[in-house]
Amino acid sequence: MIFKLDDTFDKPFIVSSETYTGFIKLFKDENPLHTDEKFAKTKGFKGRVMHGNILHGFISYFIGECLPVKNVIIHSQEIEFKNAVYLNDELQFKAVITGIYESVNTVEFKFYFKNAASNIVAKGKIQIGLLK
């Protein structure tokens, strides 16, 4: 097993304009919370709230591209959104291996995303399989 318990991975992400507009173009979620600055402010936010599921895309990138092996598949991922993310926010992603199940080639991570103010904006768990 290439992974060890408590192995830690860090990766910065930016919710860029390209990511934001690309997400809307692909998935058509134009809810005013995400697209209307005034609307979002009337709901108590600083501005347009970025789609939470953009973070799922970052997780996909992390698992698919940032691990030391490519023979991986995501079994499951759970995420809790704790604070709003805004356009151009710089996020720090951190994942720690919390479980290794060699019998079924499975690894579990706990992760969080923090914003520049060091507030956790999302956290959760990912389970991946290592393909033979």
Added chain:
Amino acid sequence: MKIEDILKQVNEIFIDTLDNDQVIITETTTANDVEEWDSLTHIQLVVAIEKHFKIRFTSKEIQSWNNVGEMLTCIREKGV
């Protein structure tokens, strides 16, 4: 722990993992008897059982099981 007590706990794990509170497993149950028990669910079941009983299986052990009863025996042999 007695096999029947392990079976009860494993049955609860099956119910939770398969999201089906109608599932009743016995020592003779196999994956063919439970509709939701596919290859991915099998991984989730093994992970949940390892976590619950704080044990670890080997891939060889898993591959040797022909039914739930053989899995229960394997769990007990690990000191549960």
